[in-house]
Amino acid sequence: xxxxxxxxxxxxxxxxxxxxxxxxxxxxxxxxxxxxxxxxxxxxxxxxxxxxxxxxxxxxxxxxxxxxxxxxxxxxxxxxxxxxxxxxxxxxxxxxxxxxxxxxxxxxxxxxxxxxxxxxxxxxxxxxxxxxxxxxxx
Amino acid sequence: xxxxxxxxxxxxxxxxxxxxxxxxxxxxxxxxxxxxxxxxxxxxxxxxxxxxxxxxxxxxxxxxxxxxxxxxxxxxxxxxxxxxxxxxxxxxxxxxxxxxxxxxxxxxxxxxxxxxxxxxxxxxxxxxxxxxxxxxxx
DNA sequence: TCAATACTTTAGAGCCGTTCTAAAGAGAGA
DNA sequence: TCTCTCTTTAGAACGGCTCTAAAGTATTGA
Numbered sequence: 001x002x003x004x005x006x007x008x009x010x011x012x013x014x015x016x017x018x019x020x021x022x023x024x025x026x027x028x029x030x031x032x033x034x035x036x037x038x039x040x041x042x043x044x045x046x047x048x049x050x051x052x053x054x055x056x057x058x059x060x061x062x063x064x065x066x067x068x069x070x071x072x073x074x075x076x077x078x079x080x081x082x083x084x085x086x087x088x089x090x091x092x093x094x095x096x097x098x099x100x101x102x103x104x105x106x107x108x109x110x111x112x113x114x115x116x117x118x119x120x121x122x123x124x125x126x127x128x129x130x131x132x133x134x135x136x137x138x
Numbered sequence: 139x140x141x142x143x144x145x146x147x148x149x150x151x152x153x154x155x156x157x158x159x160x161x162x163x164x165x166x167x168x169x170x171x172x173x174x175x176x177x178x179x180x181x182x183x184x185x186x187x188x189x190x191x192x193x194x195x196x197x198x199x200x201x202x203x204x205x206x207x208x209x210x211x212x213x214x215x216x217x218x219x220x221x222x223x224x225x226x227x228x229x230x231x232x233x234x235x236x237x238x239x240x241x242x243x244x245x246x247x248x249x250x251x252x253x254x255x256x257x258x259x260x261x262x263x264x265x266x267x268x269x270x271x272x273x274x275x276x
Numbered sequence: 277t278c279a280a281t282a283c284t285t286t287a288g289a290g291c292c293g294t295t296c297t298a299a300a301g302a303g304a305g306a
Numbered sequence: 307t308c309t310c311t312c313t314t315t316a317g318a319a320c321g322g323c324t325c326t327a328a329a330g331t332a333t334t335g336a
Contacts, residue, residue, distance in 0.1 A: 158283065158284070160283090160284065160285080162284085162285070163284090194285085194286095195285065195286045195287070196286095196287095197285075197286065197287080197288095198284080198285055198286070201284085201285080219293085219294090220293080220294075
């Protein structure tokens with residue numbers, strides 16, 4: 001069996017982020033970044049990996065999510081205390097938060113117009129503006 | 139010793155919320171609602187009570203914070219995963235979130251102009267719009 | 277006023293998401 | 307290939323929060 005190196009987009013992504021393209025990181029990235037943008041928790045991703053017969057420890061799932069976040073491949077969202085979600089959509093956008101069941105849906109940036117912002121105190125610089133539209137279903 | 143009933147504003151607040159004005163709830167309310175508006179965690183409040191020689195269990199602090207939130211006396215804020223803050227300012231307003239040390243500061247509602255919002259899907263009703271301006275100090 | 281009732285508090289156990297540890301495993305460069 | 311460094315892992319540990327069930331306290335109505 002030859003050791004064939006594949007240069008898929010995912011491996012390039014990892015290399016660009018200075019992350020060794022290990023079996024685990026490649027598999028998790030493939031699970032997360034195929035198809036639609038999503039909001040995923042560590043546990044969800046771990047279960048998905050298990051279902052897909054990818055053996056990864058929960059610690060590695062956490063490590064990977066944080067490394068990806070730091071590298072700008074994911075964005076962490078905190079709406080509920082006690083559980084973090086990671087958004088595969090890292091472009092400028094906002095969220096609906098459904099109070100009934102706690103799920104999130106994207107809102108395109110141009111659907112929310114924030115036309116005026118205050119100057120941060122103490123010379124602080126704005127790094128991001130998050131708009132969460134909390135909605136109730138019934 | 140006569141059993142003297144006091145009708146302070148705090149006791150009225152509690153009665154209006156259908157919460158019996160117990161020693162613990164009165165003391166916690168007094169601690170929270172005196173002075174400036176604040177962003178307080180359960181542990182902070184528990185420590186404050188202890189310092190003020192008010193004996194309250196941590197469970198009661200949690201119960202009280204949630205009951206007050208449900209009654210509209212507090213607003214719960216989740217910016218960091220893993221720890222909840224409760225805001226004594228329940229009027230319409232937003233927040234600066236300082237990424238360096240994780241603290242919050244109020245932004246008056248009229249300093250942020252959200253001039254356009256999308257319609258929630260599935261006939262959901264907007265219950266609140268939270269704007270978090272994430273800033274970095276250096 | 278007093279008993280009966282319903283609500284509240286509490287210590288401590290327990291839960292759950294997340295992080296830590298330290299030892300084994302695997303990728304990369306020479 | 308060897309070596310160095312980075313990565314993964316199981317399992318323990320942690321922190322914030324909630325649950326339990328028993329004791330305590332406010333309220334009601336007679």
